[in-house]
Amino acid sequence: MNASKTKFMSFNHNQQISIQTNNGTKLEEVSDFKYLGAWMASTEKDVKTRKAAAWRACNSLNKIWRSTLPKKFKSRLFAATVESVLTYGCEAWIMSPRLCKELDGCYTRMLRTVYNINWKQHITNKELYGDLPKLSQKIRERRTRFAGHAYRSKNEPVAKLIHWTPKHGNRKPGRPPLTYVDVLKQDTGLDVMDLGMAMQ
Numbered sequence: 187m188n189a190s191k192t193k194f195m196s197f198n199h200n201q202q203i204s205i206q207t208n209n210g211t212k213l214e215e216v217s218d219f220k221y222l223g224a225w226m227a228s229t230e231k232d233v234k235t236r237k238a239a240a241w242r243a244c245n246s247l248n249k250i251w252r253s254t255l256p257k258k259f260k261s262r263l264f265a266a267t268v269e270s271v272l273t274y275g276c277e278a279w280i281m282s283p284r285l286c287k288e289l290d291g292c293y294t295r296m297l298r299t300v301y302n303i304n305w306k307q308h309i310t311n312k313e314l315y316g317d318l319p320k321l322s323q324k325i326r327e328r329r330t331r332f333a334g335h336a337y338r339s340k341n342e343p344v345a346k347l348i349h350w351t352p353k354h355g356n357r358k359p360g361r362p363p364l365t366y367v368d369v370l371k372q373d374t375g376l377d378v379m380d381l382g383m384a385m386q
Contacts, residue, residue, distance in 0.1 A: 239272075290321050294311060297315070326373050
């Protein structure tokens with residue numbers, strides 16, 4: 187293990203944590219880091235990064251979007267090259283209603299770019315989307331599918347994490363932050379007990 191390249195994060199600890207290698211080198215504690223292309227501590231930060239990367243991918247294909255190629259072809263190319271970048275890692279996102287609205291708005295603007303519809307052209311979202319669902323709906327479906335798959339993998343640690351809620355420490359004042367379990371309950375309309383039964 188390369189200690190200079192290894193970082194660690196701690197959760198639900200009031201005291202400072204220290205981790206050392208066998209030769210006594212202290213590892214650096216960080217509040218956030220990128221793992222497999224996704225930021226770990228904050229969904230908002232990860233979404234911001236995903237949006238920027240997706241717009242770069244979208245803008246790099248402007249010649250194709252402005253061409254007279256069929257709309258069906260553009261849609262398939264967009265899904266493979268841009269939407270896949272935008273939604274990378276979305277199964278683990280903890281999304282508030284505000285963040286859902288922000289992502290749906292971003293997706294709408296991207297579709298207008300893909301279909302070469304400028305801001306002067308008045309078109310309803312129903313006409314723009316056609317048979318496509320909203321991005322927030324796609325993310326919701328992927329998240330519930332992933333949660334069910336993870337929950338059924340009983341031999342993997344992730345199966346125990348799906349329903350995990352902290353039972354120690356003191357909650358900070360104010361509105362508690364959304365958890366993954368909270369989002370799954372919103373996605374399905376089920377309580378915690380019924381979630382486990384539904385994901386069997």
